[in-house]
Amino acid sequence: MSFTTVTFIFVFFPISMALYYLVYFLEFKNKFKNLKKFRILDLTVIAISSIFYIWAIFDDIFRFYAYIFIVYLFGKIIEILKQKNKHLVVYEGERNKRISLAVPILALGVIFLVYTLVHFKYTGILARLYNFFFKSDIVAKNYIAPLGISFITFSAISYLVDIYRGDAKSGSLIDCALYLIFFPKVVSGPIVLWKDFSNQIDERKINIDLMTRGITKIMIGFSKKLILADTFGGLIATANGSIDIFTSWGVALLYMLQIYFDFSGYSDIVIGMSNMMGYSFFENFNFPYISLSITEFWRRWHISLGRWFREYIYFPLGGSRKGKKRSIINILIVFIITGVWHGAGWTYMLWGMINGICNAVERLVSKKNWYIKTPKFIKWLYAMSVTFFCWELFRFSDMTSFKNWIKIMFGVTTFDNIPYTWQYYFDRRIIFLAIIGIITSTVFGLPKIQNSYKKALEKKSLYIINQIIITAMFVISLLFMVNSNYSPFIYFQY
Structure with missing residues (x-):
């Protein structure tokens, strides 16, 4: 769904914002404390974002959910290994070098993300390059790239690297999902870094200005x-x-x-x-x-x-x-x-x-x-x-x-x-x-x-x-x- 359509401007966005503000202001009422406890506001945004994404390609949403879960698992494992200070001993000549166990997990996570991007977006050109240099005739299968795959990949890498560097915590699965599927930026950015986004999840406040x-x-x-x-x-x-x-x-x-x-x-x-x-x-x-x-x-x-x-x-x-x-x-x-x-x-x-x-x-x-x-x-x-x-x-x-x-x-x-x-x-x-x-x-x-x-x-x-x-x-x-x-x-x- 494009932002510049009658459906988005006059239907989807007004209804979404009305629902968002309703839940947001109910959270401030003492008798609705459970809304904040169970992250109803964030779940509402994830649901709205999912509908936005489904509007474009229905099948992609299920792959996207799996993708989010895998990214979250990598992030959580990296954080745990960093906290426990687990290391590998690598032999370099006469010296032993200690490398955090989080490093190979981070590498695996980034490889997974890059492979996913390459699989959907670059299979064709890689096959053409192979055929050119090796005089072959491989025919690459064409895949329909998931909506926003390039921007999502960069966001996911930011999530893993920021956790590894200690610039931000991994947060919950809801936090990770909110970051990756947030509907205003999911299709074409801007690329908001995890360390910048995560700081605002609990601190965001709506005001007139x-x-x-x-x-x-x-x-x-x-x-x-x-x-x-x-x-x-x-x-x-x-x-x-x-x-x-x-x-x-x-x-x-x-x-x-x-x-x-x-x-x-x-x-x-x-x-x-x-x-x-x-x-x-x-x-x-x-x-x-x-x-x-x-x-x-x-x-x-x-x-x-x-x-x-x-x-x-x-x-x-x-x-x-x-x-x-x-x-x-x-x-x-x-x-x-x-x-x-x-x-x-x-x-x-x-x-x-x-x-x-x-x-x-x-x-x-x-x-x-x-x-x-x-x-x-x-x-x-x-x-x-x-x-x-x-x-x-x-x-x-x-x-x-x-x-x-x-x-x-x-x-x-x-x-x-x-x-x-x-x-x-x-x-x-x-x-x-x-x-x-x-x-x-x-x-x-x-x-x-x-x-x-x-x-x-x-x-x-x-x-x-x-x-x-x-x-x-x-x-x-x-x-x-x-x-x-x-x-x-x-x-x-x-």
Whole structure:
């Protein structure tokens, strides 16, 4: 079930929240103490989340329950072994090395999680690689990946590793289930770490400020998604076949805007819903299109994913502690994995490699005089140019489609008969919304504009005007939703 459907907005979400608030407030009544004792509120959220998940694919829920139970068992065993301080003795030359028994259990748990992800998502590409290198003709069976498997896998790894590191306790089976199946984030994140989520399970409190912030966030998210992202996506979906150069460049620009407003809008909706339920999650986007480097871009884009890779891949590999050369290798490894995680195709791998190489080169030249003195506009132009073309890699699932599109963009491929020119696709409405998209994704993120906006909201009259504008945008977004036949979130496929 998508968030941007009439059923979700007007049926599922209102009923779910009404039930959640009813149970939440009954817990504060002395005569309903058993509700808290038996975790009725959390069981209610798990039930709501299960219905949300079942709505998409009924059969997956039973596999998901088994998956949750296995993850919980691994976590509990790791915690017990750590508490009892059980060790293995490993012989290394003349010395004996003691290794916690929790280490092999953690390794088994991570292997299980990664195997599950690979089994459902990467069997096809692994078979193609095997056939290419060994001249074989293995035919891989295609599996339908469980909904949200990529994000669930990363959350589950966070659960096990945080327990092993002592950053959080394993909690109960209900805690583990609540964390993994929590319906706002289960499909496409953001990736909330277990150590951040577990601290809020017993401490969450619903108040007017948090609810107001949540509702505002949801309305902004819907406006980003339905007014901007879906409008751009609808045009992109139709601009195929024989097109002119201007259309190809325009479509590439719109895709750059679409993927930002689509995913940042989704993240805003998730964060807003979580706020309404008493949870506070970190922001997932911070105006990435004002970045002056690819390194900065990845500090601002999909922040939760970047944090996950730093915590569970980059730092365990040694981070920057083992010298510059090792640091560069670690960066490249992280970005190759990032590319593969997004999709089982060469375009995703190349996309990850380019971003990794740019990060590595920027690390090497960051303290050079010529780089420091380079005008900010040139740095921004470089970062956005790399991002612009990398998104085209991201847009196509195979290299042939990507190459064909690039040939059109640079005039290598031309068409004698073009049924619709750029004037047809880029009418006044599209141009107006594209300008709005460019301004709100760049200018609005500048520090001076942000500071002025925050100061303005301190005045009650301007705050009220701001809320009226956001509410009006939300109403308009609902009208767009009713009249549009394009609504899928891009990141649902990952």
